[in-house]
Amino acid sequence: MPKSDKYAIGVDLGGTNIKIGIVSEKGTIIKKNSLDTLASGGPESVISQIKKGVKGILQKNKLKIQGIGIGAPGVVSTKKGTVENPPNLPGWEKVNLGKILEKEFKINVHVENDANVAAIGEMIFGAGKKLDSFIMITLGTGVGGGIIFNRKLFRGETGAAGEIGHMSIDYNGLKCNCGSYGCIETYMGNNYIIKRVAGELESHKDSKIWELINNDLNKLTPLIIHQAASLGDEFSVQAIKDLGVYLGAALASTANVLDVGTFIIGGGVAGFGDLLLDSVCEKTKERVLKPLSKRIKILPAKLKNDAGIKGASALVFYKS
């Protein structure tokens, strides 16, 4: 690797794993490790894990590290470096993770919420490298979003902008975890997809899914739906296309409000591939205001594995 490269540490803090890596300015992971998060020990034990993990990865390492970037769940104040009430991390009412780690390592620390980290990661290293503006959508258990406008993250008043998962496409729809109704998360979130498809399967006894799950609906996952669709199962193909109807409605509204035409789609459910993305693109174009329609582009995210580490390290390169 050339000596001129700059390096950063990326920390992907989750309720299950903490992933830590050294990443070059070009987005290459030089070294990485992963720990099981000792979440039940509260912030003290988790912070201690992060400290040890960062020290471990820095051992026998002479690279010039520009800073540490951290992607964290929950409400993150980027200015202050605080993490507030992250789901799956009990006891974290409000923790100044940035300050704690700056004190320990005497280096710049940037903390950002994980949906924004995904957006910055794609901008610096991924599908958004050459784009001025785009909207990042992460499809997983929840639906996350981040807005990049003119190569900057649009943060809103408190850093919480981009919650596209909680755009409602039916004000009378299913109740969402957030308390509202018909949020796109209630159509596209993993568990919602599984529940809805399981319900519809009852009246589609000829679907290839039944064989794949051994007639046990508890075994239904998005991956199974994908597999069945790949085998030409019409029911599964339609189920995936239907997701495009829902997401297309949310993206059209988002594009109308922001006048941004490009969306980058990542996360597990994006694994449905072109079948999903083509349907999303078609439906978004159909619904969005005419002058915007021809500018709509739906791109798959480029950062797959290690997206969390790379995105977090991108915070350092983005800032500097």
Add this chain to the structure above:
Amino acid sequence: MPKSDKYAIGVDLGGTNIKIGIVSEKGTIIKKNSLDTLASGGPESVISQIKKGVKGILQKNKLKIQGIGIGAPGVVSTKKGTVENPPNLPGWEKVNLGKILEKEFKINVHVENDANVAAIGEMIFGAGKKLDSFIMITLGTGVGGGIIFNRKLFRGETGAAGEIGHMSIDYNGLKCNCGSYGCIETYMGNNYIIKRVAGELESHKDSKIWELINNDLNKLTPLIIHQAASLGDEFSVQAIKDLGVYLGAALASTANVLDVGTFIIGGGVAGFGDLLLDSVCEKTKERVLKPLSKRIKILPAKLKNDAGIKGASALVFYKS
């Protein structure tokens, strides 16, 4: 008036009227006039009207004019000063109104679409004077929107941002003029309100509205609904509160995406007053993400009559 004041000309270009005024930096209208738009004559005749109107208002006038601001319907390119396909102005495929008037008057000319003009007007002279960020919503035949973030208009990629009227609150809802379904405009636009309320009236024979319209549904207007509500008519009160349910759903989604908590509501339907605004506020707070809920504020617009002239002139003060 103090000599130190600066002045601008504001032109409110509409399909029915052209309103022109001289406005001080403090938002006082010094002089104004209004012409019937000779729309059928195409751009040439309308532009000639604007030129004559501006000349007329400048006569016997020694004020130092900083520039001309124009609010126009349709797609406006602020950079180029072009107006494209404005509804109700036939023959305007793409007209460089900015350049034409700059050449005529040898002065800065700023052209902006009318929804953004309303937002800038409220920021400079109205309810947004002391706000860093807010979202302007104009309720009329259509539903317009403009986003002010950190005292700047958020324009998006092409200047079309803020089309909150075309945020869908029901992906399976009524077909909208824009081609999509369930846009908030199909709930809050004047004609949609009248049509919906007229339909509901059939099963509410005891409503006071029937007397006010002499049993002639063709006479139903938003103003009549407001009058009936003021007389304590329960049906009308409920109809106005229902509007809050619809608009609240759209504003909650908008606030979630932008992380902006303040909305300024203007336009004719905003005349429903506190009954509407309180309902919108309650419903938006109920639906928006918890951390945002306490920051939600729904304010009435301050610029009422002459909002178009004042807003257009504000373009000059905003720019300089």
